[in-house]
Amino acid sequence: MINKDFQGLLIDKTSSMATALRRMDAVGRKLLIVTDKNLYHSMLSIGDIQRAIINNVDTTSEISTILRANVTVASDSDDIEGIKNHMLKRRNEFMPVVSDSGEIVRVLLWEDLFENGEKIPKRAIDLPVVIMAGGIGSRLRPLTNVLPKALIPIGEKSIIEQIMDSFLEYECREYYLSINHKAEMIKYYFEGLMGRYGSVRYVEETEYLGTAGSIALLKDKIRSPFFVSNCDILVDQDYADILDYHRSQKNEITIVAAMLNMSVPYGVLNTDCKGQLESISEKPELFNPCSRHH
Incomplete structure (x- = not known):
């Protein structure tokens, strides 16, 4: 039940945010000690x-500058049931056990404590979801010569099912699929999944309207906040947290995008506005957000 090999979960407080993100990616966790x-x-x-x-x-800043106060951890005297209840309440994927002297004795992982396969609970948001599934998928040819890109399989399911399953975990049961290319094939496919996703409706483009263009066709059909997803992108984020941020900032639209991490294999010349050389960066690594929440 106790995983003692937790070195990968540790990071020094002087490490940068960029380093922490790379560590999270390497260990497949969203939490570090x-x-x-x-x-x-x-x-x-x-x-x-x-x-x-x-x-x-800036992502080069030390993580010590962004840490929260009053983070709860377990001690040797805590009973397992109490720890499990706390993890359920806080939705923590693991819990460190710390001695009085500050030594990390062990780390209790969610998958070890909940061996019956219970997943980290999601907060219900129950909002409509619009999925843009009308594109031709030219970058996926020759696969999309046969299938619409929404039905390209990822493992045992199509990618659009993977996306809809992720929203189902948050009790989302109202879906609008924007379709055009191979529209009848998508409709026929979902006839075989009748009832699995609650309400599935279609918005058919009579012409290609571009990225998210068909949202305008829904203006008289959706009266609440809603999520929009492409049919070929898998997002590993907490949708409830995204909704909380959207509401707290009083945004009209909130966009979720990835971080860009790029290693330049050449020397880069840094110049001033007149083209005068200021410095040379040898094979720099660029780690910046390519977009942020807005």
Whole structure:
């Protein structure tokens, strides 16, 4: 039940946000244990980093500058049921057990404590979901010569099912599929999934309206906030947290995008506005948000 090999989950408080993101990606977690001289210091979540980026904190900044206060961890005297209840309430994917001296004794992983396969619970949001599935999918040819890109299989399911399943975890049961290319094939496919996703309706483009162009066709059909997703992108984020941010900022639209991490294999010349050489960066690594929440 106890996983003792937790070194990959540790990160020093002087590390940069960019380093923390790379570590999360490497270990497949959205949470890290922050240390100070090899002793427990705090916890860092992907949400902490996202909030910092939204507030224009540079990704080269130390993670010590964005840590939250009063983060709860377990002690040796805590019983397992109490720890499990806390993890259920906070939706933590693991819990470090810390001694009185600050030593990290062990780390209790969600998948080990909940061996019956119980997933980290999601908060219900129950909002409509619009999926843009009308594109030709030219970059996926020759596959899309046969199938619409929404029905390209990823594992045992089509990619659009993977997307809809992720929203089902948040009790979303009202779907609008914007279709055009091979529209009848998509309709026929979902006839075989009748009832699985609640209400599935179609918005048919009579012509190609471009990225998200068909949303205008829904102006008299949806009266609440709603999610929009492409049919070929899988998002591993908490939709409830995204909705909370959208509402708290009173946004008209909130866009979720990825971080761009690019290693330039050449030397880069840094010049001033007149083209005069100021410095040379040898094979720099660029780590910047290519877009942010707006």
